[in-house]
Amino acid sequence: MTHLPFIAASYALGVGVPVLLGILAWQRLGAARRRLAAIDPRMQAE
């Protein structure tokens, strides 16, 4: 029985999940920053 598929699946999960979470956090942060810049009078004044 080859163990390679089990190892490959584990590494895909171990790398993929943190990367996905990071990308989602980064996108959410960018969207919030743009939205805030559009409506915050202090940021518009800067």
Added chain:
Amino acid sequence: MLHCTVSGAAVPSKRAEWCYLPPVSAQTQSPVAARPARNLHRFANPGRFLRLAATVQPWLTVPAILLLGGGLLWGLVLAPADWQQGDSVRIMYIHVPSAWLASAGYASLALCAFASLVWRHPLADLAAIEIGPVGAAFTAVCLTTGSLWGKPMWGTWWVWDARLTSVLVLFFLYLGHIALVRAFDDPVRGARAGAILALAGAINLPIIKFSVDWWNTLHQTSSIRLTSASGMHRDMLWPLLACALGATLAFAAIVVGRLRAAVMERRIRGLLMAQVERA
């Protein structure tokens, strides 16, 4: 101070500061800013938190990528195979850090819950809400990679032994917390209910840790102990420690990024409500 209206009820107190950010001049002269550094609420100021988090984030993200990437490559390519398990031991470099972070993430969630209930710290509520999904994701990785290791080694995907079951309970506690904090129209009540669940669920952490000692489990006992020499060869130990440190920094970087977004979203909500009140 402007009060944030949530579900028709005005929410006074410091928590309302997170709904609307006062002008810079008001922030710098506010009593919160004037308090001594030892005061926990010093970091309750959203502007100060956002500046600090923006500074800290690159120092978490870059080492996380380097350590986790390097550690995983080290474990996959350079570290030796186990004499008994063969190459399947390489799953350990994913499974063990995610297992540590599942427990450590819940411990940080419980600490935030404690700070929220005892000191009413507004950042603690937000941090707990943002830690939940990240901790649940790492717990899911731990359970899945455990199954992926168990099938070739034990011949089964799952057994109801004490360690596996208690980690599954931890996963359900994360899911319960995620659902509970979002189940109320009033976010303050949701955070309060979530904090109580998080603190009650913290009893599961010592059960996870000592389950392999208290009960006769299929899951092996700890190979790394703080009080005695490691039962693992250093050629395997070092890549494991690199992966664990990298994954911890990645966890922190993701939570800080989500927390920054959450603080900004709360400011946006506050500003929109202020516009509605003025109209």
